[in-house]
Amino acid sequence: MYKCAVLLVLVAMQGTLIWSTCDVCQSNGAACINQTSYNLCFGGSSPNTAQTFTCTDGLVCTDQPIICFQRSETPASCGDTDSCGQCAPNYTFACTSRSTFAFCFGATKPTNVTGSCPTDYFCDASTQEICVKKTTDDSIICHLDKPILL
Numbered sequence: 001m002y003k004c005a006v007l008l009v010l011v012a013m014q015g016t017l018i019w020s021t022c023d024v025c026q027s028n029g030a031a032c033i034n035q036t037s038y039n040l041c042f043g044g045s046s047p048n049t050a051q052t053f054t055c056t057d058g059l060v061c062t063d064q065p066i067i068c069f070q071r072s073e074t075p076a077s078c079g080d081t082d083s084c085g086q087c088a089p090n091y092t093f094a095c096t097s098r099s100t101f102a103f104c105f106g107a108t109k110p111t112n113v114t115g116s117c118p119t120d121y122f123c124d125a126s127t128q129e130i131c132v133k134k135t136t137d138d139s140i141i142c143h144l145d146k147p148i149l150l
């Protein structure tokens with residue numbers, strides 16, 4: 001039921017297809033404001049911005065029940081979207097969301113040849129494997145739930 005409410009809020013806030021889950025109350029009651037900090041929702045549907053909390057070193061804000069989780073296990077809920085759609089450094093592929101990618105075939109812009117990672121895998125622009133099950137400290141994750149429009 002709570003998940004449904006969260007989804008409705010997401011849909012209501014959406015507006016465009018390009019969004020990440022920053023400033024959105026997650027099922028764990030936290031709304032990540034960037035990779036490492038968050039506000040609490042206190043059961044409501046909007047974050048209480050009076051207090052800001054920051055995860056301790058090495059942990060990132062996630063939708064996991066314990067909120068702050070090891071970066072090497074789960075990508076942050078929200079954060080950097082700079083890498084989305086970027087073909088560099090190897091011009092092989094670009095991540096277009098947390099779990100989708102597009103091939104670049106040597107070009108600087110991704111082509112319309114796209115794919116999706118298997119369930120529970122993340123697109124990681126730092127590895128030739130494209131989709132990985134666990135992120136690493138060097139992972140380059142595109143923090144978007146829906147693919148950017150190319």
Ligand SMILES: *[C@@H]1O[C@H](CO)[C@@H](O)[C@H](O)[C@H]1NC(C)=O
Nearest residue numbers: 033034035036037038052054
């Ligand atoms: C996240 O936001 C907090 C609060 O605004 C800020 O202090 C912190 O430097 C930010 N962290 C990053 C990685 O941007």
Ligand SMILES: *[C@@H]1O[C@H](CO)[C@@H](O)[C@H](O)[C@H]1NC(C)=O
Nearest residue numbers: 102110111112113114115150
């Ligand atoms: C990709 O783009 C090419 C050239 O614009 C077009 O011919 C082709 O139909 C497109 N393929 C898909 C899957 O959209």
Ligand SMILES: *[C@@H]1O[C@H](CO)[C@@H](O)[C@H](O)[C@H]1NC(C)=O
Nearest residue numbers: 089090092125126127128129
């Ligand atoms: C880029 O190419 C280098 C050299 O071939 C390789 O070591 C590296 O893993 C590649 N990186 C990616 C993201 O594919």
